[in-house]
Amino acid sequence: MNLEAYQTILDDISLNSDKTYLTLQLPIFDMEIDEKKLFSHFESELGNRYWFRSKDETYNIVGIGYLESIRRDKYSASSLSREKDELYDKIQKVKLEEGILSRLSLFGGTRFDSKDTTDEWNDFAMVEFHLPKWQFDLKNRVLFYTVSISEVNLQTVLAYIVEELKTIENTEVLIDGKPVINMEKDLFPNEWKALVDQAVDVLDETDFRKVVLARQRLITFKSPADPLFLLERLDNEKGTYTIYYEKNKSTFISKSPEKLFDVKEDKLRTNAIAGSAERTHDEGQDEHQKSFLLNDEKNRYEHELVRESIVSDLEPYSDWVEYDPKPGILENKYIYHLHTAIKATLNNGTGVFELLDAIHPTPAVGGLPKKKAREYIMNEEYGTRGLYAAPVGIIHEDNECEFVVSIRSMLVRANSATLFAGCGIVKGSSSEKEFKETQVKFTPMLNVLEANSE
Numbered sequence: 001m002n003l004e005a006y007q008t009i010l011d012d013i014s015l016n017s018d019k020t021y022l023t024l025q026l027p028i029f030d031m032e033i034d035e036k037k038l039f040s041h042f043e044s045e046l047g048n049r050y051w052f053r054s055k056d057e058t059y060n061i062v063g064i065g066y067l068e069s070i071r072r073d074k075y076s077a078s079s080l081s082r083e084k085d086e087l088y089d090k091i092q093k094v095k096l097e098e099g100i101l102s103r104l105s106l107f108g109g110t111r112f113d114s115k116d117t118t119d120e121w122n123d124f125a126m127v128e129f130h131l132p133k134w135q136f137d138l139k140n141r142v143l144f145y146t147v148s149i150s151e152v153n154l155q156t157v158l159a160y161i162v163e164e165l166k167t168i169e170n171t172e173v174l175i176d177g178k179p180v181i182n183m184e185k186d187l188f189p190n191e192w193k194a195l196v197d198q199a200v201d202v203l204d205e206t207d208f209r210k211v212v213l214a215r216q217r218l219i220t221f222k223s224p225a226d227p228l229f230l231l232e233r234l235d236n237e238k239g240t241y242t243i244y245y246e247k248n249k250s251t252f253i254s255k256s257p258e259k260l261f262d263v264k265e266d267k268l269r270t271n272a273i274a275g276s277a278e279r280t281h282d283e284g285q286d287e288h289q290k291s292f293l294l295n296d297e298k299n300r301y302e303h304e305l306v307r308e309s310i311v312s313d314l315e316p317y318s319d320w321v322e323y324d325p326k327p328g329i330l331e332n333k334y335i336y337h338l339h340t341a342i343k344a345t346l347n348n349g350t351g352v353f354e355l356l357d358a359i360h361p362t363p364a365v366g367g368l369p370k371k372k373a374r375e376y377i378m379n380e381e382y383g384t385r386g387l388y389a390a391p392v393g394i395i396h397e398d399n400e401c402e403f404v405v406s407i408r409s410m411l412v413r414a415n416s417a418t419l420f421a422g423c424g425i426v427k428g429s430s431s432e433k434e435f436k437e438t439q440v441k442f443t444p445m446l447n448v449l450e451a452n453s454e
């Protein structure tokens with residue numbers, strides 16, 4: 001770090017009194033800083049921290065201290081887009097080093113739907129995106145430090161940041177043991193199977209083709225789980241997204257394999273992921289599972305419904321959508337899925353919030369027709385999904401963004417964790433088989449808690 005040169009830059013800038021915040025962007029290349037040291041150092045910011053790592057590790061961001069947020073109780077693409085632009089417009093940005101590849105991000109998400117929430121999701125508004133005080137890009141090794149313009153002292157700010165960085169580097173990370181489990185149980189298992197049977201009766205091959213039904217598993221602990229323990233366990237499964245999102249007294253965690261979409265320049269990438277078979281880690285059996293999945297009529301049907309729906313959702317926003325007509329296999333640690341990559345070139349002016357509105361929920365987590373499935377889920381499913389299966393991700397100043405379908409997830413509060421898992425129901429589905437499939441889908445979160453399913 002060339003502190004003298006940075007101070008010269010700061011000496012030369014004039015603070016813009018029309019702006020609310022100043023963001024300093026500086027490299028942290030040579031610093032030994034990781035997510036555990038950060039969460040350990042900023043312990044007092046509990047409830048105001050996130051970690052977002054994308055599946056291909058393009059992004060690995062830790063945000064600390066929510067300075068300002070876009071928050072709405074009702075989804076409105078145009079209002080959100082305006083609020084996002086207004087928030088970015090309030091910021092005066094200063095690069096202390098040129099040629100650094102990284103950008104300031106807003107992190108957050110929207111709940112799955114507008115079903116009146118039970119108390120458990122009260123810490124998360126319907127739509128919420130946060131600008132953090134400290135944004136560490138651990139991939140490109142860049143720090144964005146944002147501070148109120150009216151409070152910043154340009155003579156001392158650099159020394160303060162450097163002092164903090166040094167303390168972070170020297171932080172000794174002490175991790176508590178795994179949370180001791182008091183109780184672990186499926187919530188309403190028989191009622192859920194009965195609901196699946198009821199859905200199978202209602203579904204057909206034309207007017208209501210698919211619905212995704214989710215269930216929950218509750219785990220209680222003797223004392224609250226240590227965030228550092230959870231962060232460490234989250235590193236265990238590669239090839240998935242990592243979401244660790246604290247908000248007030250709640251933490252939402254996901255190891256989803258599923259990208260909702262990302263946008264880079266005018267290109268959108270998304271995928272259809274639907275159709276599942278357990279991965280057993282026995283080579284012979286796993287080969288059989290994969291070939292079963294590629295050839296099984298029910299799974300192929302379920303998958304194609306998802307693909308067709310995503311492609312048709314994109315049509316108003318793109319004149320060019322491309323995908324392979326035959327699905328491949330997506331390999332996760334515990335499960336295989338049918339997978340189709342989809343790419344689109346976006347028409348000019350397509351906003352990220354419009355895209356979210358158009359694409360979420362894909363029939364991989366909702367159903368088909370989308371509206372009918374959404375209503376069925378709202379009216380019939382036990383409890384509220386909150387951020388489960390909802391879009392969670394980051395948005396940059398332009399429309400570039402990356403969103404996850406936050407499945408394989410749980411909500412951790414005080415001494416408990418509620419795990420969520422769902423599966424696609426079509427005509428002919430068996431409630432027993434689907435129950436087992438959801439059990440497999442709990443595994444990533446059970447693994448984070450080091451808890452064993454029965």
Ligand SMILES: C=C(O[C@H]1C=CC=C(C(=O)O)[C@@H]1O)C(=O)O
Pocket residue numbers: 212214258273274275276337363364365389407408420421422423424441
């Ligand atoms: C809804 C979930 O998974 C979806 C994603 C992939 C495969 C699915 C399936 O085969 O049913 C589900 O649609 C979940 O994990 O909670």
